[in-house]
Amino acid sequence: MGEDALRERPDEASAPLPAPVLVRLPAHLIVLFPGAERLVSLRAGNVAELMDGLDARWPGMRERLCDETPAIRRHINVFVDGRRARLSTPLAPGADVFVITAISGG
Amino acid sequence: MGKQVFLLVGTRKGAFILASDASRRSWEVRGPFCETWPTNHVVADPASGTVYAGGGNEWFGPAVWKSTDFGASWTHSSQGLAYEAGQQPVKAVWSLAAGEDGSLYAGVEPAGLFRSTDGGESWTHVDGLQKHPTRPEWNPGGAGLILHSLVLDPADRDRIWVGISAAGVFATENGGASWETRNRGTRADYMPEGQNYPEFGQCVHCLVKAPGEGGRLYQQNHCGMYRSDDGGRRWESIETGLPSSFGFPAAAHPRDPDSLYLIPLNGDIKGRFMPEGNTAVWRTRDAGRSWQAMRTGLPQGGAYFNVLRQAMATDTMEPAGVYFGTNAGGLYASIDEGESWDCVAPHLPTITSVETLVIER
Numbered sequence: 408m409g410e411d412a413l414r415e416r417p418d419e420a421s422a423p424l425p426a427p428v429l430v431r432l433p434a435h436l437i438v439l440f441p442g443a444e445r446l447v448s449l450r451a452g453n454v455a456e457l458m459d460g461l462d463a464r465w466p467g468m469r470e471r472l473c474d475e476t477p478a479i480r481r482h483i484n485v486f487v488d489g490r491r492a493r494l495s496t497p498l499a500p501g502a503d504v505f506v507i508t509a510i511s512g513g
Numbered sequence: 514m515g516k517q518v519f520l521l522v523g524t525r526k527g528a529f530i531l532a533s534d535a536s537r538r539s540w541e542v543r544g545p546f547c548e549t550w551p552t553n554h555v556v557a558d559p560a561s562g563t564v565y566a567g568g569g570n571e572w573f574g575p576a577v578w579k580s581t582d583f584g585a586s587w588t589h590s591s592q593g594l595a596y597e598a599g600q601q602p603v604k605a606v607w608s609l610a611a612g613e614d615g616s617l618y619a620g621v622e623p624a625g626l627f628r629s630t631d632g633g634e635s636w637t638h639v640d641g642l643q644k645h646p647t648r649p650e651w652n653p654g655g656a657g658l659i660l661h662s663l664v665l666d667p668a669d670r671d672r673i674w675v676g677i678s679a680a681g682v683f684a685t686e687n688g689g690a691s692w693e694t695r696n697r698g699t700r701a702d703y704m705p706e707g708q709n710y711p712e713f714g715q716c717v718h719c720l721v722k723a724p725g726e727g728g729r730l731y732q733q734n735h736c737g738m739y740r741s742d743d744g745g746r747r748w749e750s751i752e753t754g755l756p757s758s759f760g761f762p763a764a765a766h767p768r769d770p771d772s773l774y775l776i777p778l779n780g781d782i783k784g785r786f787m788p789e790g791n792t793a794v795w796r797t798r799d800a801g802r803s804w805q806a807m808r809t810g811l812p813q814g815g816a817y818f819n820v821l822r823q824a825m826a827t828d829t830m831e832p833a834g835v836y837f838g839t840n841a842g843g844l845y846a847s848i849d850e851g852e853s854w855d856c857v858a859p860h861l862p863t864i865t866s867v868e869t870l871v872i873e874r
Contacts, residue, residue: 471573
């Protein structure tokens with residue numbers, strides 16, 4: 408559940424791990440990463456760490472969701488417990504996280 | 514053993530690959546690929562046959578897609594395809610070019626150049642271009658501030674030309690460390706009287722290199738068609754004899770440096786159609802001194818489409834094939850150097866680019 412990747416980081420080794428949060432990912436993100444799942448449980452203390460965790464599991468996923476500002480991409484919305492979040496938004500234990508693509512067509 | 518010809522087609526809804534044997538009379542359409550992402554340019558490394566597709570998705574940002582099996586499977590990456598933190602983020606890849614030394618280049622929006630030395634797996638910013646002193650004054654063209662033309666010199670890996678809308682043509686002779694403007698002789702009709710030949714700020718639409726060792730380049734500009742015989746240091750107008758000075762794509766002949774194909778439109782403020790709704794590709798065989806309209810097999814009357822800047826190409830066959838795709842999704846092919854044409858795919862999405870690949874199989 409992403410813990411292995413986080414545990415490999417020396418600064419995480421001595422600190423207590425954050426509690427798991429539940430993340431729902433959009434279908435058209437999943438198709439870009441073979442083996443990726445719509446529903447993911449990850450340990451992360453804020454949204455930026457959640458992106459690190461996703462990227463550790465599926466390399467390149469952070470670049471699909473975040474730009475070099477650094478910020479969540481303009482047409483990606485991340486909701487934490489029902490409220491729109493930024494990279495710095497903290498994640499409470501057991502938080503519900505939705506990663507959603509903005510409506511766009513053509 | 515025989516030759517196989519591929520047409521590499523970028524569209525607003527993914528990449529397509531058309532495949533034919535050497536006769537080029539029957540094309541198998543494969544695609545859409547790249548998860549139907551908006552795809553601005555599809556190219557191949559002729560040495561390896563690897564196909565690269567560059568584009569950008571409004572949700573997920575820029576990426577270069579890669580297929581080593583002619584489209585059967587794809588991977589994607591944008592590792593390193595980003596400016597420094599705090600800069601305006603890279604929105605999309607607009608142009609790709611594979612070098613003879615195995616390097617791969619990507620031109621992006623907002624205008625900048627990236628290089629990959631591992632087959633598109635990771636990228637490094639060629640930041641010398643952004644350090645050019647004119648950079649703060651670059652203004653976007655109608656499609657944004659895009660690096661859309663990326664021309665490598667097969668004879669010198671350190672020489673690169675780029676076309677940026679609407680900053681003009683820039684060139685490096687040292688692998689991208691430093692750049693100079695190459696716009697002398699090209700007009701900017703939209704500037705105030707007396708300022709129509711600036712050092713930079715021209716709206717170059719398409720830049721191509723003629724075959725051979727010389728420094729011959731051609732460009733379709735917002736304001737005219739031009740030839741340079743010295744690597745872009747000086748440009749001469751070649752628009753006399755054409756129905757307008759406005760158009761988007763240009764395609765050089767694979768072997769004859771005097772032959773060029775253009776698609777003039779009816780100007781920039783009348784809908785940007787081909788004149789009278791009659792489709793024509795114009796060909797010169799004397800380096801732009803005279804022009805011939807090629808219409809056989811192309812729609813005449815009622816054809817209100819245009820052809821975007823990267824959507825015309827030639828192949829390396831004998832005689833050369835010429836191909837163009839329209840914003841209405843039609844893909845047209847000539848296997849006799851433009852004399853006659855067939856529609857080989859009538860209903861693709863809006864076509865942004867056409868390139869070719871010929872392999873021995």
